[in-house]
Amino acid sequence: MSLVQPRTLPGALELLPREQIAFQRLLDTIRATYERFGFLPIETPVMELTEVLLTKEGGETERQVYFAQSTGDREAGREPELALRFDLTVPLARYVAQYEHQLAFPFRRYQIQRVYRGERAQRGRFREFYQCDIDIVGKDELPVRFDAELPAVIYSLFTELGFGGFRIQINNRKLLRGVLAALGIAEGEPQTLVLREVDKLDKRGPEYLRDTLRERFSLGDDIIGRLLAFVGTRSTSYAHARGLLADLERDLAHPLLAQGAAELREVLDRLVDFGVPDSHVCLNFAIARGLDYYTGTVYETILTDHPEIGSVCSGGRYDDLASHYTKSRLPGVGLSIGATRLFWQLRELGLYKDAESTVQVLVALMDESLLGPALQLATRLRAAGIAVEAQLEAAKLAKQLKYADRAGIRFVALLGSDELAKGVVSVKDMQRGTQFEVAADELAATLEVEIAQARAMAGVPRA
Amino acid sequence: MSLVQPRTLPGALELLPREQIAFQRLLDTIRATYERFGFLPIETPVMELTEVLLTKEGGETERQVYFAQSTGDREAGREPELALRFDLTVPLARYVAQYEHQLAFPFRRYQIQRVYRGERAQRGRFREFYQCDIDIVGKDELPVRFDAELPAVIYSLFTELGFGGFRIQINNRKLLRGVLAALGIAEGEPQTLVLREVDKLDKRGPEYLRDTLRERFSLGDDIIGRLLAFVGTRSTSYAHARGLLADLERDLAHPLLAQGAAELREVLDRLVDFGVPDSHVCLNFAIARGLDYYTGTVYETILTDHPEIGSVCSGGRYDDLASHYTKSRLPGVGLSIGATRLFWQLRELGLYKDAESTVQVLVALMDESLLGPALQLATRLRAAGIAVEAQLEAAKLAKQLKYADRAGIRFVALLGSDELAKGVVSVKDMQRGTQFEVAADELAATLEVEIAQARAMAGVPRA
Incomplete structure (x- = not known):
């Protein structure tokens, strides 16, 4: 009998037992922290019906979907009715809509499962990886104070994980849009395109952003200067953050800006109640996140000793989770940790030594x-x-x-x-x-x- | 916008949060027990390369496989290169062969993950379900005493789970084959076919078995009588079990029978050392299990208050785990719990009340x-x-x-x-x-x- 070479698909992270123990401890700590903050577990099937999963306009995401089909359906020449989930947000939306009348709202759920993306094979890109999500989903409305609970979870979690310093960066998309509007950048497409560039500030630097804004958007130097000054701002304490918001409202007037500033102030006040110290929170006005999905508060978290990793935990506020599946309005706020990528990167940095065995x-x-x-x-x-x-x-x-x-x-x-x-x-x-x-x-x-x-x-x- | 009805694929068990908490506690208890007995965790990707996964002659199993393919590969008209695992044994074989030189043998691993089978949709049949496996894999050889460690784990686990009485039923395929040979049933195909019927004894009863043996195998009444007496035997204590083995060896002589009896005696002796009481173990000579895969000790576990559920935990000894992937001989012994099915059945029986919340x-x-x-x-x-x-x-x-x-x-x-x-x-x-x-x-x-x-x-x- 000829031997088959034992190997896994590229883009899957498979670990030896001692590595698996270390990874499992990471997941266990995440889960224990999520539970300590009152989030309830759910799990959803890896496969969803394609009709349910792919409701949105396809584009990049849909191209990365894995479709699944049983032998019988393949032989019958049918189109695949199943696909592997590419995130935990669409399954959450489906779940909440499906069990709407059996769930208590606001519904705090955590979910720690693998997701699948048909990425091109490349070092550090995963086709299968764990996401560790928390979301709070309200019925009809969800007051902005809930937006403070997620950073409180993250503060507790990363303190316990002990990867060194970290900073939870917070922004608000209403504030961003208000500022852009006040600077004369039109709502809709123009703002969206500008925000997409602003989001790259921390990666590409101010020079790139200045050049892009000048060349692609034909903005005047004065506007560019004011925009750069704004998005380059970082708070260093809660008092400083409140001062920055007050300055902004004094310098520029726009209802969206005022609303965003009020939401941020509420988040900051509640973060103090949650005991999250100044040192681990900052306003970063350059953070825009996923463009149209998020509508208010947005978060990213960086490890200050390893900023090159980028955000290790991101999320934000959305207006309506499940509009494809239900007429109920379900606003929410959520955060996601890509645990596989985080583990892999920390291991690459030598920060994950082989764990002590589960065997005592x-x-x-x-x-x-x-x-x-x-x-x-x-x-x-x-x-x-x-x-x-x-x-x-x-x-x-x-x-x-x-x-x-x-x-x-x-x-x-x-x-x-x-x-x-x-x-x-x-x-x-x-x-x-x-x-x-x-x-x-x-x-x-x-x-x-x-x-x-x-x-x-x-x-x-x-x- | 027209709404999509939120729903899951048939054959997936999706739970509400309080049910999920109960299920999670079941998995946690299984994991903690596996770890307490020194088993190490591994996880493998849900998708394996088809070439690696489907090495065996297809048949029934292959027909139930889910194939997976990314959008790009589908559009290019390629054959699927990926398939979802249908058990945790083939991935274990691939894993052990792949990392053979980095693992310590005997390798005790546990694995708690979901598997996928394209079953026909039917109540109580799952297309996605958790398996909770333990295996001990040796290099070149693995003494039979290891076969006693798995029932010791199961005794500890089901005691802790508290589903009421249970009994670990043990048999040995060498003993079975030796008895058949001594009764004049030829090795190979005839024995295999007879064993397949014997395996149904506890479900169909002795009359069915007697009729089948008479009609399909043309066995004489004397042989059938002796065979029925043998496979109908159950031990009630370790002493009784040893007596049954001695009787059997006195009545029938065959080298395989002697070898099987010696192995069973060794397992019984070690079970005493492991502190597993008589009350929870019995020899059941009707248990044959998966036919050709197992070669020595085989186990099934029943809940004595709910025998209608059938075996909740099964496994046995195999000669060579990974012959498709490596020339090394890797004998082992393993057990599997189908946690999704077990949970579902206990819930159907009303034995799983809604769990206390994770929120304290x-x-x-x-x-x-x-x-x-x-x-x-x-x-x-x-x-x-x-x-x-x-x-x-x-x-x-x-x-x-x-x-x-x-x-x-x-x-x-x-x-x-x-x-x-x-x-x-x-x-x-x-x-x-x-x-x-x-x-x-x-x-x-x-x-x-x-x-x-x-x-x-x-x-x-x-x-």
Whole structure:
């Protein structure tokens, strides 16, 4: 029989177990934080009916869709009725519309699942990747104060993740549009095109933006100057942010600007209530996001030690989530973390070391005759809630210690015939390089204390 | 704009949030148990290359495969290069062969992901469902004692899940084949066909089996009688099981029978070491499983209060996992739980009540002017690791209590102006129907104790 070369599709991130453990801890932390803020879990099928999924005008997104079809339907020459979701927002819209009368609004949901895009194969581009979304969806209306809850979640999350400094950048599209209107840039298409360029400021720099505005939009130097000064503004504290908004309203007058400024002030006030410090929030007037989808508050989050990664968590306020599926008006606000890309990038930067194993204790086996007592020991430890790998084949101690070291297992429990006779177990702490002996009956309790201490030191939450 | 009816593909189980919480707890318990026994996580892409996935002779399985194709590839008229996995075993084989030199053997892996089958739409048949697999894969060889570790995991898991009584039924295909051979049924095709019928004994009953053996296989009444007596045998204890094996070896002689009996004895001995009690294990000589894939030990698990569900957890020993991808011999033993089907069936039986919410405390809001203090309270509770939903819009208390009740949130924290003035918080325990007042500073600690107690009572593991 000829062998098939084992390989995955390009653009899928498949991990070795120790990497998977690290990635799983990232997802677990995200989930625990989302739950701590009262978001409820949902999951939706990977495949949606094409008619439901592809309601919007196709364009770039539709070209990247994976269609799916069973063997039978293919053979019958049918068009594919199924497609893989390309984000979690369309499935959320479908879900909320479908179960509208069974859900309580405002509906806070989190969803941590994979999405699929037929991207061109390229390093760092993924065709399958995890998105970790939170959204709050209101019925008929959703007061702007809700827009402050999402950055509060993100502050708590990135503090706990410990990737170093980060900053949640906030803007408001009404404010942006008001400013553009006040500067004489017409609503609709012209504003949309200008905003698309403004959104690139942090990547391309002010010179690029100045040249583009001059050449493509024929704006006068005065307008360009004022626009550049505006979109280049960043707040450094809540007080500074409020001052910037007041200055803006004094210098330029437009109802949309005033509304956007009022919304931003409300968000800032509530962020103070949520205990989010100045240091981690700033107004960044260059952030526009996805153009027409968002209608008010928009967010991006950068890791200040690694700004080259770009935004690690983005989202904003939208007016109506599910207009394709229901006549009900469902305004909302949401945020998404691309966990696969984030993990991959942090790993590329060397920030993700191999994780400590999920296995907490290796019960070694030095002599075949001791298999029974070793398994009984493993069973007692497991009954105490400790994650134990039992060696089922006798091997030299050095080999078993080397295995534990490579696998990232912290404790090795040794039960030789001497120990068995004395009613004790020897424990090697691979992390500290120490060894101690403990009565067999007390081993579980002793290790529980050690593990709880290590967890407390690492700041791992309890539940 | 005409509305699209929001709906999912038939055969996908989509849950409301409280159901999703219950399902998530099932998956979490499975995962925690797998980890407690030293199994390491892996995840593989939903899509595999068709060339890699569909190495086996197609038949029924291949007909149920979903193929996937991006827009571009469809338009170019190409054949699909991708297909959705239909189980987790083929991806495991591909994974182990692909990373063979980076993995440590025996490789214990768990994998909890969704799989896809183009089943005919039918109640209780799923096109997308979770499988929760554990496998131990050896390099070159894997001693039979490993076959005892999987039932030990299952014993621990189903004890913790608390679905009532269950029994892990064990058999050995070598023993089965040895008995058939000793009874004069030829190896190869005849044995395979007879085993396929034997496997149906528990579903169809002995009369069906007797008639089929007589009519289709032209076996003599004496042989049929002996075969029926054999496959109808169930052990009631480890001692009884050993006695049955001894009887069998005395009555019939065949090298395969002897080998199978020796393997079963080894499994039974190790199960005793693993602390699995007699009451939850039995030999069931009618269990044959998936015919040619399994080569030694086979398992099925039934819920004794709900035998009509059939096996909730099945698996066995195989000789060579990845012969399509590597020349290395990789014997292993594995088990799979179909979590979606299990959840659905238990829910149908009324055994899954709506879960308590992931939200532990609702911070109510009775007056708009108290939004700030309410958010600050929520923030303090969250900092203590408590999952809190903060009401951001003032509403009548009765309405908020009703919401908490419907949502399955146990505690409601009330911070009215009286409470604020006194520096206390009123807490309503929705479960006990009691209310108490506690100093605001002590609220987090008080609730932590309550939650920890509730968790201990429910037998939920800590981590």
